Structures are given as C-alpha cells and as structure tokens.
C-alpha cells in the first residue's frame with residue numbers, strides 16, 4: 001500500500017474545528033481504504049455509519065488526552081503517523097509493513113467508538129456505566145473479530161496489548177509492531193493530547 005513519511009504536524013493540538021474534523025475523517029478513510037484485507041469494508045461501514053467515531057472525544061472525564069470533539073479519530077490518525085515516522089527504517093528494510101501499521105495505528109482504540117454519546121446540550125457522556133473494564137485493546141480485538149477483520153498474529157497482539165506489556169512478560173520478548181504502537185500511542189497522547 002502507498003504511504004508517505006512526512007513528519008507529523010498535527011492541527012492545533014488541543015481542539016479541532018469542523019473543517020479539521022472533516023479533513024481528519026477523509027484522510028483516515030483514504031488510508032484505511034488502501035488496506036486490502038478481508039473485512040476492512042465492514043470496519044469502514046461501522047466507523048462511518050454506526051458510531052460517532054469521527055466526532056466523539058477520546059475521553060470525557062479525568063486527566064485523559066484528546067478530550068475534545070473529534071479527538072478519538074485525531075488520536076488514532078496521530079498514532080499511525082508517528083508509527084510511520086518512528087518506524088521508517090523498519091518499513092524501508094521490510095521488517096514492518098505499512099498495512100500492519102495502518103491497521104494497528106488507526107484501529108487500536110476502535111472500541112472507544114461506541115463508548116460515548118452526545119447530549120442535546122452538546123456535552124459528551126459515557127453511553128452507559130461500564131460494568132467491567134476489559135481494557136481498550138481487548139475490547140478493540142473483540143470488536144474487530146465481530147466485524148470479521150482478518151488480522152495477523154502480530155497485529156492482534158499489538159492491538160490487544162497496546163496499553164501494557166502482557167506479551168512476553170518476564171521474557172522481554174515483544175514484537176516490533178507491539179513496541180512501536182506502545183511508544184507512538186504514548187507519544188501522541190503526551191505531545192498533542194492535552
């Protein structure tokens with residue numbers, strides 16, 4: 001798949017206007033449409049027609065990053081772009097594929113897409129009180145499985161454990177993809193997200 005490696009320069013970091021949200025959506029969908037993988041069309045359909053993925057915030061409370069409208073998609077696109085930038089040598093040497101980076105970067109937090117709803121007042125709230133917290137990664141994998149997206153083992157592990165080091169605990173063995181998404185998730189949350 002085609003990709004470009006320009007350094008990532010986000011929109012004004014702590015908010016998005018309507019045009020920026022629209023640009024984010026268009027860019028996000030352009031990249032995802034370039035992924036040739038079974039089930040990707042179901043994922044696109046889910047994001048566009050069944051959830052507020054492109055307008056909802058990444059979080060609605062607490063000291064979390066990207067807490068503004070459009071913040072979730074902005075963050076996911078940001079993680080993807082940092083992965084391309086930081087992982088450039090790995091991509092150029094064929095150790096990581098741009099397609100895996102697109103899937104993991106763009107979709108690692110897909111489970112948050114149905115987590116929030118917007119009140120008539122404009123305020124975003126949790127749709128329902130979460131009874132159990134599985135973790136973003138675990139819920140994202142469940143959702144992608146439901147949507148029928150074909151994933152490699154490395155992609156699955158990278159999404160599942162993007163918040164922690166469950167894989168290889170004690171052995172120090174992490175896949176390149178897992179290490180990259182963890183690093184870039186934190187980079188995007190820290191650099192652009194407050």
Ligand SMILES: [Fe+2]
Pocket residue numbers: 108109136137162163
């Ligand atoms: Fe996450």
Ligand SMILES: [Fe+2]
Pocket residue numbers: 075079108109185
């Ligand atoms: Fe994230």
